Amino acid sequence: MKAVLIFPERCIGCKHCELSCAIAHSQTKSLFSMFSEKIISKPRIHVEVGEDLLTFPNKCRHCNPAPCIEICPTNAIVRDESTEFVLVEYSKCITCGMCAIACPFGIITFDKTPNVMTNRSVNLKCDNCIERVEEGKEPACVEACKTNALVFGEINNLIGKKRKNITKTVTKSPDEAEEFELPENIKLWRSMLKHEAHSNKN
Amino acid sequence: MPKNWKPEDKSIDQATQEMIKKAEKENIETIWDRLEAQQPQCGYGQLGICCKNCFQGPCRIDPFGDGPKKGVCGATADTIVARNLARMIAAGAAAHSDHGRHVVIAMYEAIEHGAPYPIKDEKKLKSVAKKLGIAVDNREIKEIAKDVIKKAFEDFGKQDDSIINFADAYANDKRKQTWKDAGVAPRNIDREVVEIMHRTTMGVDHDTVSLIAQGIKASLGDGWGGSLIATEFQDILFGTPQIGKREANLGVLKEDYVNIVVHGHEPVLSEKIIEAAQDPELIELAKKYGAKGINAVGMCCTGLELLVRHGTPIAGNYLQQELAIVTGAVEAMVVDVQCIMPSLVDVARCFHTKIIDTSSLATFPGATHIKFDERKADEIAKEIVRTAVENFSNREKNKVQIPKGKSEAIGGFSVEATLEALGGSLQPLEDAIKSGTIRGIVGIVGCNNVKVKHNYNHITLTNELIKNDILIIGTGCWATACAEYGIFLPEYAKNAGDGLRTICESLGIPPALNMGSCVDCSRMLVLADLMARDLGVDISDLPLAGSATEAMTEKAVSIGTYFVASGIFTHLGTTPPVLGSQEVVKVLTENAFDIVGGAFYVEPDPVKAAKTLTEYIEKKRKALGI
Numbered sequence: 103m104k105a106v107l108i109f110p111e112r113c114i115g116c117k118h119c120e121l122s123c124a125i126a127h128s129q130t131k132s133l134f135s136m137f138s139e140k141i142i143s144k145p146r147i148h149v150e151v152g153e154d155l156l157t158f159p160n161k162c163r164h165c166n167p168a169p170c171i172e173i174c175p176t177n178a179i180v181r182d183e184s185t186e187f188v189l190v191e192y193s194k195c196i197t198c199g200m201c202a203i204a205c206p207f208g209i210i211t212f213d214k215t216p217n218v219m220t221n222r223s224v225n226l227k228c229d230n231c232i233e234r235v236e237e238g239k240e241p242a243c244v245e246a247c248k249t250n251a252l253v254f255g256e257i258n259n260l261i262g263k264k265r266k267n268i269t270k271t272v273t274k275s276p277d278e279a280e281e282f283e284l285p286e287n288i289k290l291w292r293s294m295l296k297h298e299a300h301s302n303k304n
Numbered sequence: 305m306p307k308n309w310k311p312e313d314k315s316i317d318q319a320t321q322e323m324i325k326k327a328e329k330e331n332i333e334t335i336w337d338r339l340e341a342q343q344p345q346c347g348y349g350q351l352g353i354c355c356k357n358c359f360q361g362p363c364r365i366d367p368f369g370d371g372p373k374k375g376v377c378g379a380t381a382d383t384i385v386a387r388n389l390a391r392m393i394a395a396g397a398a399a400h401s402d403h404g405r406h407v408v409i410a411m412y413e414a415i416e417h418g419a420p421y422p423i424k425d426e427k428k429l430k431s432v433a434k435k436l437g438i439a440v441d442n443r444e445i446k447e448i449a450k451d452v453i454k455k456a457f458e459d460f461g462k463q464d465d466s467i468i469n470f471a472d473a474y475a476n477d478k479r480k481q482t483w484k485d486a487g488v489a490p491r492n493i494d495r496e497v498v499e500i501m502h503r504t505t506m507g508v509d510h511d512t513v514s515l516i517a518q519g520i521k522a523s524l525g526d527g528w529g530g531s532l533i534a535t536e537f538q539d540i541l542f543g544t545p546q547i548g549k550r551e552a553n554l555g556v557l558k559e560d561y562v563n564i565v566v567h568g569h570e571p572v573l574s575e576k577i578i579e580a581a582q583d584p585e586l587i588e589l590a591k592k593y594g595a596k597g598i599n600a601v602g603m604c605c606t607g608l609e610l611l612v613r614h615g616t617p618i619a620g621n622y623l624q625q626e627l628a629i630v631t632g633a634v635e636a637m638v639v640d641v642q643c644i645m646p647s648l649v650d651v652a653r654c655f656h657t658k659i660i661d662t663s664s665l666a667t668f669p670g671a672t673h674i675k676f677d678e679r680k681a682d683e684i685a686k687e688i689v690r691t692a693v694e695n696f697s698n699r700e701k702n703k704v705q706i707p708k709g710k711s712e713a714i715g716g717f718s719v720e721a722t723l724e725a726l727g728g729s730l731q732p733l734e735d736a737i738k739s740g741t742i743r744g745i746v747g748i749v750g751c752n753n754v755k756v757k758h759n760y761n762h763i764t765l766t767n768e769l770i771k772n773d774i775l776i777i778g779t780g781c782w783a784t785a786c787a788e789y790g791i792f793l794p795e796y797a798k799n800a801g802d803g804l805r806t807i808c809e810s811l812g813i814p815p816a817l818n819m820g821s822c823v824d825c826s827r828m829l830v831l832a833d834l835m836a837r838d839l840g841v842d843i844s845d846l847p848l849a850g851s852a853t854e855a856m857t858e859k860a861v862s863i864g865t866y867f868v869a870s871g872i873f874t875h876l877g878t879t880p881p882v883l884g885s886q887e888v889v890k891v892l893t894e895n896a897f898d899i900v901g902g903a904f905y906v907e908p909d910p911v912k913a914a915k916t917l918t919e920y921i922e923k924k925r926k927a928l929g930i
Contacts, residue, residue, distance in 0.1 A: 112368055114347025149344060157344045248364050248371045249347075287883045288367055291351060294879045297908040298755050 103166075103186050106230065106244055107260040108159055111284070112251035113149065115157035120145035122246035126231055129216050141214045146228040147243045148209065155295040159252060161243065162209050162228035164188045170201035170210065170227075178225070187230040192217050195224040309336065315623070315758030317788055319554040319709030323627035326705055332654050334626050335645065339754045351884030352385040358506040367884055377507060385885035386515035387504040389861070392880075393519040394500035396862030399642055400823050401460070401493045401530025402665075403570050407537040408456045410572045410678050414541075415449055419678040420576075423449060424543045428720070432536050435473040449540075456533050460493050468493060470536075471528035476833055478842040479871065483524065486899050488517055488869060490525035497522050512887050513895075520869045520900065527866030532826035538609065542575050545612035545716035545820060547725060547813075552787035554624060555710030556617035557633050560596040564692045565619055565628050566610065567603035568640035569821065573662050573676045574606045576685035577638060578616055586689050593696045598689065603628060604643050605750070605821035608783055612716040612820045620788075621759075621781035622856070623752040626651045632703035636692035640676075641666050643857065656698035660688055713792035717777070717817035719830050725813055730834055732811075733775075737847060738930050741803035743773045744847030744921035747828040749863050750780015750821075753856040753878045759785040761853040761877045761910045766791060768914030770815040773801035774921060777831065780822035781854065791816050825863050829870055839928075844871025844901025847924040849917045853877035853910055864904060868892075871901035873920050875913050879906055 121133070128136035128143035136143055147161040168188050171179045178194035179201060181187070192215060202210040202225075212223040231241035239245070244254040253260055267283075284292070311324035314336050327334050348354040348364045355375050356362040363375030365384060374380055379387075413419035423429055429448060430440045438451040459468040466472075467480065467489040475483075483489040490496050500522050503509035509518070539545070557563045564581060566574040580586060581600035590598050602610045602618045603625055610616035619628050622643050628634055629651045637648060640663045649670035652659050659671040662684075667673060674688050717725070726732045736742040746769050752758055762785040766776050778786070786792050797808035800815040808815050819827045828850075836843045850867040852860045855878045867874040882888050896903040907913040 114351070114367065115344030116346045116348050116364075117344065151343045155344065248366050249368050250366075250370050285368060287351070287886050287889070291347075291367075291879070291883045294883075294906075294908060301755075301757060301760070301908060 103257050105257040106241055106252055106254050109251050110158045112249045113157045113159055114249055115149055117149050118246040119147050119159050119243035119252060120149055122242040123147045126242035141216050144213050154299045160207060160209055163207060164230060169204035173200045173204040187232050189229050190225045192224045197223055201225055316760050319707035320624055320758055322707040323630045327630045332651055335754050350881055352388045352881035353381045353884035355379060355384040382512045382885040382887040383510045385882050385888045386512040389882055390500045390504055390515045390519040392858045392861040393523050393865055394497045396858035397522045397526035398497045399859050400526045403823055404530040404534035405460055406570055406572055407534050408453055411537055411541055412453050413678040415446055417679055420682050421541050423540055425540050428544050429540045436469055459529055462492050465491050468529050470532050475528055476837050488520045490521050490529055493525040493529040496525040516891055520865055523862045523865035524869050526862045527826055527829055531823045534823045535826045538571055542571060543613050544720050545718040547714060547716045547721050548615050550611050550615050550713050550715050551617040551710050552713050553710040554619055554707050556601050556619050557631055557706045558599045559706055561599035562590045562595045562693050562696045563634045564600045565603050565634050565637045566606050567637055568606040568644055569642040570640045571609035573640055574610055576681045577688055578610055578614060580685040580689040586693060590693045595696050608821040618784055621752055621784035623758045629655060629657045631706045633706050635695040636660050638688055658695050711788050711790045713787035714814055715818040717819050719827050725811060730838055734838055736807050741807055742775050745775045746917055747850045748776055748778035748782045749825055749852040750782045751854050751856040751860050752781045753854045756854045763789050764910040765853045765914055766816055768911055770800040770804055772918045773803040776816035777819050777828055779819050779824045783818040786816050792818055842871055847921040849873045849920055851875040868896055868902040868904055869900045873902050874904055875917055876906045877908055
């Protein structure tokens with residue numbers, strides 16, 4: 103099964119995934135024209151700030167079993183057979199918000215989309231860019247991410263990489279143990295951010 | 305909308321906190337709200353590794369080393385960071401130097417076309433002329449002034465490769481030799497800025513060291529050129545600052561008066577506004593509208609220019625500009641250039657306040673435009689004051705809340721005034737340094753940065769250093785912070801170490817000296833240079849350091865760079881966008897010592913920074929054998 107795995111320690115909060123997501127789900131698929139479309143496309147991935155100004159690109163995990171599918175009273179949320187992605191049939195969505203309540207990640211938002219004939223909001227969650235994936239491309243957010251905080255691939259292979267890192271970490275002496283080896287300048291930058299986050303509380 | 309932060313976390317100043325609360329209650333958006341809305345700020349931008357100098361980009365370098373290592377053209381992170389840094393210096397140097405140019409033009413207009421700017425300080429004019437090698441004996445003031453103007457204009461426009469006149473006249477030979485050896489002596493203030501733009505455009509200079517060297521050159525054109533010219537010409541035209549008592553903070557606004565806040569950087573207009581605010585006819589008009597009179601106060605560096613020369617009260621520094629309007633008691637905020645938030649117009653819409661833009665360089669949509677012209681300076685200033693007075697009747701009394709907070713402060717320590725306070729020469733200060741009563745001097749430079757708790761770094765660093773018997777001199781938003789905190793009072797010396805306290809008490813001076821606006825950082829260079837000459841050493845040998853502890857603007861980058869290039873170890877309390885290149889960081893923080901005798905040091909914690917600066921000063925003392 104292919105999925106987008108997130109490495110939050112590599113996210114530097116540039117929000118390019120958000121912008122690319124919005125472009126990919128727009129009608130014209132262009133940064134410069136999308137803002138003049140009748141319904142302006144919105145990102146379905148959300149980079150938000152957590153502790154110490156660190157960021158996390160939060161998106162639909164396409165869970166299986168998916169709480170949103172289980173709870174949807176109109177069967178508007180379905181699983182695509184070949185990709186296993188969790189998709190929304192907009193015409194069936196009644197905007198009841200049950201999926202949003204059930205979602206453990208809080209990533210379901212409701213908005214208008216040109217894909218529905220009526221002028222109402224529907225569940226606009228991430229579809230893993232199924233159209234792009236079927237064309238052999240990566241999801242737009244993954245393509246946009248230049249630090250590999252978002253990686254698309256066979257989930258077990260991606261986890262395997264993470265596992266190697268963890269093995270490395272636990273076999274190191276405690277004082278040099280780190281979950282992920284950060285370059286020196288990034289460490290410095292992170293420490294500055296941390297200081298900034300804490301300095302106002304002095 | 306309830307905020308997830310407290311005003312107490314955003315400023316150490318109570319008047320400021322009170323106005324933040326008022327803004328919150330009245331649903332007025334301020335800079336702190338906008339910082340919150342900007343989170344997360346782009347990591348590429350903060351690391352300095354995005355390039356948009358051509359439209360094949362924007363290109364970004366993966367700081368983790370896995371993604372792209374080069375931009376489309378092949379530029380590496382090192383090249384991109386160095387280019388971006390050089391461009392910041394160019395912008396900062398341009399701002400200061402253009403300010404300087406405007407003052408020279410005002411003096412030129414006065415002499416050649418009768419603009420209403422009489423020379424107020426003939427003594428200063430003669431001393432500047434002497435330094436520049438211009439004859440002064442038995443000559444008319446006008447003739448001397450013409451020659452001084454010519455020398456200044458030359459520095460902005462000459463095309464040969466020799467060092468600019470002002471740097472040549474003001475810097476000692478050892479320092480000039482260092483610049484010559486490093487190839488960084490400025491040739492022409494404008495040219496060095498232009499050359500940065502040329503070097504950093506698509507496909508020109510790729511080398512970090514030569515890019516930084518050009519940055520240094522432009523910054524020296526600022527510190528020993530544009531800024532120095534601004535300071536000296538302003539002193540000549542408007543008077544050299546003298547020591548005297550002033551008032552600072554939002555509490556200088558007066559409930560029953562027409563309040564005019566003059567904000568920005570260039571005193572050419574604000575000088576006239578202060579004059580116009582004293583015009584009996586306009587005061588009479590204010591009374592007709594029901595006010596007790598006109599209260600003209602300053603803000604930011606324009607405010608400091610007026611404070612050090614005329615004792616005009618200052619309402620605040622950079623982060624307080626919106627809050628002055630939030631008091632509801634400001635009839636007009638008159639703005640010129642630099643550090644003026646575009647948001648002022650939006651905040652003013654919540655009140656009757658008029659924002660009046662005056663510079664041909666800066667137009668604010670939504671503001672009242674009354675553009676300045678040197679030749680008609682008096683009329684325009686009166687028109688501006690009249691506009692403010694006529695607006696008094698629109699004030700909504702129930703919206704007025706002026707915080708009580710204001711502090712007294714001694715200000716106006718120009719080099720001349722400092723020498724006078726010391727009895728005519730630097731010797732008492734030098735003796736105190738030699739004997740170790742005072743360990744050294746740190747120059748602190750202005751700026752507030754919204755990412756730092758307002759005034760916290762300024763005050764903490766100053767307090768820590770004076771405890772260690774280090775005398776502080778400084779300018780800009782730092783100076784306003786100290787004025788607001790009461791540091792500029794002689795009695796504050798009780799918080800200093802025993803040595804510094806004794807000296808301050810015997811001279812009746814505070815432990816930290818206000819040297820003026822941020823363009824006046826040149827005064828600190830002149831002072832350092834005088835001391836180096838007296839002791840027969842280079843500036844880099846002296847027990848001196850610099851700091852921009854809440855640095856924010858491109859001007860601060862230029863100031864920091866010319867401090868470093870003048871041989872001064874310089875602390876930054878906020879991180880400039882250079883961490884994306886370890887090579888650039890190394891050049892700035894290590895290699896620069898070998899090239900120009902000074903280097904940068906970044907430390908967000910002011911207590912730790914004070915410790916490092918103190919240790920550096922002690923190291924310098926040891927090397928000098930004192």
